[in-house]
Amino acid sequence: MPVSLATATAPPRTRLPLAVYALALGTFCLGTSEFMLAGLLPQLSDGLGVSISTAGLLITAFAIGMTVGAPLMTLATLRLPRRATLLSAAAVFALIHLIPLAFDGYAMLLVGRVVAAAACATYWAVGAVIAVRLAGQELTARALAAVVGGLTLANVLGVPAGTWIGERLGWQASFVAVAIATVIVIGILRVLVPHQPHDDARVPMRVLVRRELVAFRDRRLWLALLTTALFQAAVFCCFSYLAPLLTDVSGISDERVPLVLLLFGVGSFVGITLGGRYADRDQLVNVFVSLVAMIVALVILLALAGTTMGACAATFLFGASAFSIAAALNGRVFGFAGDAPTLAASVNVSAFNVGNAVGPWLGGLVIDAGLGLRAPIWTAIALGGAALVVASFSWRLERGPRTERATRVPAECASA
Structure with a gap:
């Protein structure tokens, strides 16, 4: 046949x-x-x-x-x-x-x-x-x-x-x-x-928009977006003023600043590679680990910013932690959005850039207040801590006692 x-x-x-x-x-x-x-x-x-x-x-x-x-x-x-x-x-x-x-x-x-x-x-x-x-x-x-x-x-x-x-x-x-x-x-x-063929070319716009908006009824999506914004604000609050910190505090010459930024880039490659692999196993745990790692890296940078070697090592660690979370943050949004993730994914891009905007603004505020070039690091640590708090709400919502009990009862019934 x-x-x-x-x-x-x-x-x-x-x-x-x-x-x-x-x-x-x-x-x-x-x-x-x-x-x-x-x-x-x-x-x-x-x-x-x-x-x-x-x-x-x-x-x-x-x-x-x-x-x-x-x-x-x-x-x-x-x-x-x-x-x-x-x-x-x-x-x-x-x-x-x-x-x-x-x-x-x-x-x-x-x-x-x-x-x-x-x-x-x-x-x-x-x-x-x-x-x-x-x-x-x-x-x-x-x-x-x-x-x-x-x-x-x-x-x-x-x-x-x-x-x-x-x-x-x-x-x-x-x-x-x-x-x-x-x-x-x-x-x-x-x-x-x-x-590219476009399947939705003849679908009424109101139908397309309504289909995309359904995902935003899920509280988990909003918590994920808030975590993204706070985390990215922490990253850019420090990274935006990293060059003047390196020259004025660490004593690194202008000519060598690109080499230190290269360490941040290498760290980001290591972070996104390792973080992407672990995110396939457990995205929420990846978020927690990355947040803690970033806070630790910022504390090291704060303590060792006055030394060249310390600043270089902390910059590498900062880059690794800043990118190790990327796969998990994006993956969680796509997962919560279901079959219509286009708008949710774009709003996640917006959340990243809300952080990109708020971070440098807050960093500039504390510098203008006369608190010095180390002040953005303190601010970034506070923002990272806030992201960790929001992530803990996500943990409670997704894996709290009620969630565990709801998933355990069907399993017990199935094994009976």
């Missing part, structure tokens, strides 16, 4: 398409732009004639653009062609990075960071959907990990390179370098990323 083509099954995919790695190159450019400003704050402060804390608001502006742009652009592009939207977002992102060539004022640069962030949010939202579609269901997690891995590569290579270029050629050159790299990636994306 002949086998029907309808019932025949294709062999499972074992390798990711090259297009997924091309998407990761895009997130590498996005991440380099987002994170390199922390290493350029002294140059931006001097070049723009503003204080360190005011220059730090450029990081906050980018985070605000991401926070607002992620859910709005996700909703706006639900029915649009994915490939065209992706390429357009990348093109706008590249163009905005040429602003320093035409304008030298702080205000225009601040506005440009907000617009670049909105384009970045669009790329993230659409790029994740394309990666999952290209990889197939059996490689969904690996595809998303590869795309997020572009951020790790940005911390290892992009941020130190951007800081190095800014040290020698001026901070404007770092922005132009990001623009050139993004244009090259756009060319690669045009070649490797195929046109």
Whole structure:
């Protein structure tokens, strides 16, 4: 009896398409732009004639653009062609990075960071959907990990390179370098990323939105989002002012700051690798372990910031703990969202960037209050502690006595 083509099954995919790695190159450019400003704050402060804390608001502006742009652009592009939207977002992102060539004022640069962030949010939202579609269901997690891995590569290579270029050629050159790299990636994306069919193109928008909003009835999702925001605020409260801490407190020269930031990037690679493996076993435990590890790393940095070797070791540990939680935080949101995770995932991006905005702002406040460059570390420790408290509520909700009793009774009945 002949086998029907309808019932025949294709062999499972074992390798990711090259297009997924091309998407990761895009997130590498996005991440380099987002994170390199922390290493350029002294140059931006001097070049723009503003204080360190005011220059730090450029990081906050980018985070605000991401926070607002992620859910709005996700909703706006639900029915649009994915490939065209992706390429357009990348093109706008590249163009905005040429602003320093035409304008030298702080205000225009601040506005440009907000617009670049909105384009970045669009790329993230659409790029994740394309990666999952290209990889197939059996490689969904690996595809998303590869795309997020572009951020790790940005911390290892992009941020130190951007800081190095800014040290020698001026901070404007770092922005132009990001623009050139993004244009090259756009060319690669045009070649490797195929046109994407869009199943929801004819579905009424109100139906699509209603389907996505169902996930937000779950209290666990809100606790997960709050944990994400507090954790990320702790990370960026310290990381945003790491460069001036290294130069003014640790006594590290401007030329060697990129090397120390490279240690943060290497730590982030170690953290996301180990954290991703453990998150497959128990995501909530991974969240607790990562939070405690980050607080410990910050305490070490606080105690040893006055020594070069101590600051370097603490920076590595800080990078590892900052990224070890990423897989668990994203995985929990996708799990709670069920079959319609697009909006929930984009709101999680917003939660990350709420932290990215609040962290530098709080760090700048304590510096302006005259508490010194160590003050953001104290603030980051407090934010990490708050995230730990919220995570404990999640533990009680998901694994408290009632939950354990509810899961134990059916098991006892089944074994009777």
